[in-house]
Amino acid sequence: MMEVIRHWTVVLVGLTLTGLVCAAALPLAISPRGGTAPSIFLAESPVRATAAVLAAGAVAFIVAVVVGRLINAAVGLFVMGWGLAVFAMRTDTVREVILSGEAGLWLIAAETLFWAAVALALTMLMFRLAGPLKDIHPREFEAPPHPLWSADALKCAAAGVLVIPVVLLLARSPMKGQVLTAAFFGAVAAGLVGRLLAPHVQPVLLFATPCAAGALGHLAGRFMLGQQSLESAFIAHELPPLCLPMPMDYAGASLMGVAFGLGWARTFLHHEDEAAEPTAKGAMPHPAPGDG
Numbered sequence: 001m002m003e004v005i006r007h008w009t010v011v012l013v014g015l016t017l018t019g020l021v022c023a024a025a026l027p028l029a030i031s032p033r034g035g036t037a038p039s040i041f042l043a044e045s046p047v048r049a050t051a052a053v054l055a056a057g058a059v060a061f062i063v064a065v066v067v068g069r070l071i072n073a074a075v076g077l078f079v080m081g082w083g084l085a086v087f088a089m090r091t092d093t094v095r096e097v098i099l100s101g102e103a104g105l106w107l108i109a110a111e112t113l114f115w116a117a118v119a120l121a122l123t124m125l126m127f128r129l130a131g132p133l134k135d136i137h138p139r140e141f142e143a144p145p146h147p148l149w150s151a152d153a154l155k156c157a158a159a160g161v162l163v164i165p166v167v168l169l170l171a172r173s174p175m176k177g178q179v180l181t182a183a184f185f186g187a188v189a190a191g192l193v194g195r196l197l198a199p200h201v202q203p204v205l206l207f208a209t210p211c212a213a214g215a216l217g218h219l220a221g222r223f224m225l226g227q228q229s230l231e232s233a234f235i236a237h238e239l240p241p242l243c244l245p246m247p248m249d250y251a252g253a254s255l256m257g258v259a260f261g262l263g264w265a266r267t268f269l270h271h272e273d274e275a276a277e278p279t280a281k282g283a284m285p286h287p288a289p290g291d292g
Contacts, residue, residue: 018083068130081255159194160209183253191261
């Protein structure tokens with residue numbers, strides 16, 4: 001019981017701190033029309049906005065690493081994703097992008113790729129500082145697959161594309177709650193399927209690929225419009241769902257959703273792991289999620 005209380009206390013404190021730290025960068029990410037820019041690349045001062053968000057993110061990441069070391073790397077990344085999602089909830093929607101003209105959507109796609117690279121860097125650093133997930137084991141009598149370059153790693157990472165059909169299905173308006181939820185459930189699906197497809201590799205790449213897939217979704221959404229302008233599509237409520245989530249929506253949802261999906265996948269793999277344990281000479285019982 002005390003372990004459960006400790007676990008949730010650490011998580012709740014981490015969520016609170018990362019949310020407060022990331023929200024502190026909002027006043028420095030102002031759009032030319034006075035609101036909070038939907039993208040740091042579309043801010044009135046992109047350099048200042050980028051520096052502010054990255055600085056706040058660095059502080060939030062320190063908090064997330066502490067959580068990761070006390071619990072595990074996936075929970076630490078969930079806490080980091082929460083901070084980014086809190087920032088995203090306070091930013092403008094795709095409407096502000098439409099007012100920026102056709103170039104705005106291309107900048108949105110570029111920034112989403114930028115955040116995918118940031119997510120990958122944060123994940124690699126988190127796994128180095130907090131350690132690998134203890135409930136993931138290599139195949140018996142085989143070396144652990146490389147988390148970045150192995151076939152298992154690429155198979156796991158490919159599940160990130162599942163965010164696209166989920167966003168297509170769930171995103172129906174530019175309201176922040178809806179687009180964040182759609183991106184989150186897409187990342188949950190990616191985490192679940194990626195873990196089931198490649199249960200023996202540390203899912204380092206998987207935390208970033210839903211965000212990268214979101215950038216492809218932005219471009220696909222524009223091509224779906226054909227010759228129709230963004231403005232007319234928005235006014236007619238015909239803007240493709242793939243155009244609705246913003247870069248920070250994907251960044252926060254990707255880290256949070258994949259972490260959640262990995263935990264969910266463990267319930268499907270539990271019996272397989274338990275059955276395999278007696279056959280492994282000297283095998284130790286698998287730790288539950290969150291074990292130190």
